[in-house]
Amino acid sequence: MSFSEDESYLSKDVADVDPDIARILGAELERQSETLEMIASENFTSQAVLQAVGSVLTNKYAEGLPGKRYYGGCEVVDQAEQLAIDRAKQVFGAVHASVQPHSGATANEAAYMALLKPGDRVLAMALDHGGHLTHGLKVNFSGRTYEFHHYGVSRETGRIDMDEVRERAKEVQPALIVAGASAYPRIIDFPAFRQIADEVGARFMVDMAHIAGLVAAEVHPSPVPFADVVTTTTHKTLGGPRAGLVVTRDEEVGAAVDRAIFPGLQGGPLMHTIAAKAVCLGHAMTDEFRERQARTVTNTQALAQGLSEGGIAMVSGGSDNHLVLVDLSDTDLTGKDGEERLDRAGITVNKNGVPFDERPPTVTSGLRIGTPALTTRGLGADEMREIAAIIVSALQSTVSDDEMAELRARSGAIGDRFPLYPRLETGSAVGAA
Numbered sequence: 001m002s003f004s005e006d007e008s009y010l011s012k013d014v015a016d017v018d019p020d021i022a023r024i025l026g027a028e029l030e031r032q033s034e035t036l037e038m039i040a041s042e043n044f045t046s047q048a049v050l051q052a053v054g055s056v057l058t059n060k061y062a063e064g065l066p067g068k069r070y071y072g073g074c075e076v077v078d079q080a081e082q083l084a085i086d087r088a089k090q091v092f093g094a095v096h097a098s099v100q101p102h103s104g105a106t107a108n109e110a111a112y113m114a115l116l117k118p119g120d121r122v123l124a125m126a127l128d129h130g131g132h133l134t135h136g137l138k139v140n141f142s143g144r145t146y147e148f149h150h151y152g153v154s155r156e157t158g159r160i161d162m163d164e165v166r167e168r169a170k171e172v173q174p175a176l177i178v179a180g181a182s183a184y185p186r187i188i189d190f191p192a193f194r195q196i197a198d199e200v201g202a203r204f205m206v207d208m209a210h211i212a213g214l215v216a217a218e219v220h221p222s223p224v225p226f227a228d229v230v231t232t233t234t235h236k237t238l239g240g241p242r243a244g245l246v247v248t249r250d251e252e253v254g255a256a257v258d259r260a261i262f263p264g265l266q267g268g269p270l271m272h273t274i275a276a277k278a279v280c281l282g283h284a285m286t287d288e289f290r291e292r293q294a295r296t297v298t299n300t301q302a303l304a305q306g307l308s309e310g311g312i313a314m315v316s317g318g319s320d321n322h323l324v325l326v327d328l329s330d331t332d333l334t335g336k337d338g339e340e341r342l343d344r345a346g347i348t349v350n351k352n353g354v355p356f357d358e359r360p361p362t363v364t365s366g367l368r369i370g371t372p373a374l375t376t377r378g379l380g381a382d383e384m385r386e387i388a389a390i391i392v393s394a395l396q397s398t399v400s401d402d403e404m405a406e407l408r409a410r411s412g413a414i415g416d417r418f419p420l421y422p423r424l425e426t427g428s429a430v431g432a433a
Contacts, residue, residue, distance in 0.1 A: 102273075121351055
């Protein structure tokens with residue numbers, strides 16, 4: 001039985017094939033457009049990245065590496081992966097790049113697998129002080145496979161105390177020290193970590209998932225010259241597809257990471273996503289990208305200043321990067337309450353624990369608020385100060401329903417000035433006008 005082009009399932013739009021999913025795609029585009037996205041780990045990727053992710057490369061199996069595949073017909077996708085590899089090395093000043101990890105968690109797992117044996121000791125930042133669940137949470141693969149110990153921040157300053165890190169390293173004698181965080185608003189001292197690792201004979205790994213875009217644009221110090229392995233996601237400040245990446249300054253370590261990824265952890269790589277990584281890494285070499293990353297930092301500082309002037313406390317008192325961590329410990333408001341209030345005001349954030357938090361992780365005493373997505377959308381310092389004023393008002397205990405509605409209207413008006421994906425109608429870049 002044959003089909004004409006109009007009848008073929010392969011040639012139909014998602015709206016014709018699956019109206020339910022088409023409706024969901026449209027609804028999500030509407031949600032993203034009509035609210036102010038301030039979750040620090042989220043960003044808006046480019047239409048070019050959306051197109052690469054939705055491309056025919058999704059059809060191709062390509063186990064192995066460029067030129068060394070276990071499948072035929074890889075001569076074209078080899079070009080895409082090699083471009084991604086070459087661009088990653090150029091952007092981050094690395095000797096080796098592994099672009100196949102499906103996620104930041106997989107990238108971390110591959111790094112551990114390349115550097116450690118099961119049961120080895122690792123020293124990393126505590127989750128409740130700003131670390132990540134792959135840095136040794138008991139129920140995570142990391143905490144189940146390796147013996148993790150943790151360092152934190154100073155109660156007085158909210159910053160990593162390198163003297164404490166040194167003492168913990170001498171006490172634990174880890175095989176690996178991990179730096180990097182998911183909720184730390186200050187610059188990380190990579191040379192000091194390297195020195196401590198050398199003092200105790202440990203390897204040094206950096207998870208730069210949150211700050212990779214800032215590092216690429218040289219508005220945050222790079223960990224690559226100091227770490228044995230550097231892992232990242234590609235979708236946060238870097239602004240690419242949701243995926244992972246590993247770079248190293250040593251070919252032998254890089255080859256060990258490659259083997260850990262395949263055949264150690266993954267089968268066929270996602271070639272459409274790898275192509276999208278190449279797109280975002282290419283963009284990371286442009287002046288527009290560098291300017292946007294610098295503006296991400298100045299936007300965060302403007303936001304922090306506005307919050308501080310409004311009486312909102314923040315861990316460490318401010319920020320050097322792309323996020324602030326609001327501290328509600330001394331108020332009756334919880335992080336969960338704050339997240340819900342800001343959602344009503346048209347601002348999307350996430351509740352987050354603060355150092356020495358006495359509330360449970362499902363409630364928390366903090367809010368993690370970031371500027372990457374809104375900076376990508378075009379907002380500047382003036383808008384951040386306006387948003388800070390909205391946040392301050394929304395978190396007041398006396399705010400009424402009518403006042404909250406007014407705050408949401410103000411948030412919506414800001415968003416209206418900076419349209420998101422004006423060429424998209426259904427939330428899909430495929431076939432965009």
